[in-house]
Amino acid sequence: MTRLEVNLSADMPGHLFGCWIRRTHAASQTKFSTQGVTSPHKWCLPATRHSGNGFCRLSALRFSHRGGRKTVWILRPGHYSKPCGFPQKSVRPQEARMLKSRTVMKVSPGAGNLGIDTRMLAPPREGEVLLKIKRAAICGTDLHIYHWNDWAARNYETPLVLGHEFCAEVLETGPGVTSVSIGQIVSGETHLFCDRCEQCRANRRHTCLNLRLFSKSGFGCFSDYSVVPANALRVVPDRISMDTATVLEPLGVGVRAAMEGDVSGRSVLVTGCGPIGLYTIVAARALGAASITAVDLSKRRLEMAIRAGADEALAPQVPPEFMMTADVDLVIDASGSADAIESAMEMIKPGGKLLLVGLPGRNLSIPPVRLINREITVTGIYGRLIDETWLEMERLLTSGRLRLDAIETCEFPMTEFDAAFERAASGTTGKVLFNLDS
Ligand SMILES: [Zn+2]
Ligand SMILES: [Zn+2]
Structure with missing residues (x-):
């Protein structure tokens, strides 16, 4: 475990409450927390990954302020960090990088029975991506699970992490991931295909013989963060809003x-x-x-x-x-x-x-x-053609031919999960979303 010294100049803000560091040399982004830091100062941070020569070239810092606002500074050369001589805490790198995430769970069988659980997420492994979930939408499948009807009781087991329709920001990519990169906004395809079987080779990935469903695989997106397979993710074109990106799957x-x-x-x-x-x-x-x-x-x-x-x-x-x-x-x-x-x-x-x-x-x-x-x-009709339906949908949305303005949505914070599910079940609105962007 090493520590990095970050020199912040006087034009940096007064009180900082959290910091994201983006490195230019590695596809990784790590969250650190601090409190009451006042500039000008030198700021020492635990570093779990840095370049082999001892110097870690930082390209951007993102700070959370007391009011919840976030600002990104692109660092100038003088802001680069170097290893410093601060005492090192004996923390295993894996533990240091565990991320606390709240998530809405189906706790036990029966109608309702939802709760919020706090889990520690490990960093993404090979082929996986760590996401900050921005919005998530309640689907008919989630409602079946909420009401725990016969179909849900036959197909699911509790405890279960809920949610599979989402829009998120990529925070970190695991080894071997090339399809998405840090900072991109993504949505999710919920049919997880193997890309090897006869159906996949015949361009029918949505009916893959080894198909796994996102909703049954324990990822869940009614959460602050989630670690998901990279091949479930679709990069959202710039012209598509976050609310629309959340419902691309349905x-x-x-x-x-x-x-x-x-x-x-x-x-x-x-x-x-x-x-x-x-x-x-x-x-x-x-x-x-x-x-x-x-x-x-x-x-x-x-x-x-x-x-x-x-x-x-x-x-x-x-x-x-x-x-x-x-x-x-x-x-x-x-x-x-x-x-x-x-x-x-x-x-x-x-x-x-x-x-x-x-x-x-x-x-x-x-x-x-x-x-x-x-x-x-x-x-x-079983889901979407991968990638034909996605490409056509993106074309229709970015050209303005397909608009969702006329379909009402309403938003709830994660903590109001029961109200959100009841609203979705009432059929009095088009789509119910969780706003998780905090
Ligand atoms: Zn769905
Ligand atoms: Zn397959």
């Missing part, structure tokens, strides 16, 4: 459905206007659908569907004869309701398509004769 499902349905010039019926249904509507509009009809039980969601770009929004209680008219080219189900899918099936024109995004709670009853005589194609 938005990608809507974009994929609209792409798969080849919506341009076609009439589209979207059943279910939760977040995925709303994202499907904005994507279908951006990709040139001729008409979009939205169906949902909730009046509030139907209003959101119209704002998102649907031409018509219907409650399923409309006269059955209207609902039975076979006049749409494409049905995209985002409701996961078997009843809704079976009714919507009646509305598909011969030669049309049914795309299933939501997971129904029971088997469907669709007469094969209808599929055969009308030559209807039924396709499942």
Whole structure:
């Protein structure tokens, strides 16, 4: 363990409460804490990594002030550090670099039962990246886990770290990581693929034979920090806002459905206007659908569907004869309701398509004769094509063709996790986010 001496000049601030050091010679960034430092002064810091010649060339310092503001100084040559003769504490480097992180956990089975746990994160290992989570969004999967329905009870075990939709800053990269670098803003692909199997080689990474799901792998992002595999990360283009970057993963499902349905010039019926249904509507509009009809039980969601770009929004209680008219080219189900899918099936024109995004709670009853005589194609949508869907989504967003302004979001701090989950479950807003940028 060595210590570094950093010479701060008189133009540096008075009271500093924390410092980030970025080194030019190594892809690493380490957090140090101090209190009540007054300039001008010499500041001695523990250093767990430095260059072999004893001199560590620092390129930037980021300070947290008392009020929570952060400032970055690009260091001039006089600010470079050198090893100093301060007494060394006997701390193992690994322990010195453990990072304290609060995280929202599902503590035990049953409805609710969430809590905040504080964990110590080890530095990223080979192929891993340390992230400062900025925002995270509650997904339908998180809600299933929150309510602990049969599906969640079958598929998950507690204690469980929650959250898989996020936007974060890269703080440190482990050995061998070249796809992202420190300071970049990233979002996450939640289908973790092996890149070796037959499906991956056939450009179907989203259905990798060795697929691991982010939500089941213990990473979690309703946290201050997280260490995740580098191949789960997508660098967010500059023109995409942080709130939009947080929902790229679910938005990608809507974009994929609209792409798969080849919506341009076609009439589209979207059943279910939760977040995925709303994202499907904005994507279908951006990709040139001729008409979009939205169906949902909730009046509030139907209003959101119209704002998102649907031409018509219907409650399923409309006269059955209207609902039975076979006049749409494409049905995209985002409701996961078997009843809704079976009714919507009646509305598909011969030669049309049914795309299933939501997971129904029971088997469907669709007469094969209808599929055969009308030559209807039924396709499942399982996540995003990696990388095609991401590239198309980024193109639509950066060109301004796809906008999420019309989809309401509301933000909660991490500590209000119960209120956030209840709000998401109420269906009274488009998407619920945690703001973790503190
Ligand atoms: Zn999700
Ligand atoms: Zn694979």
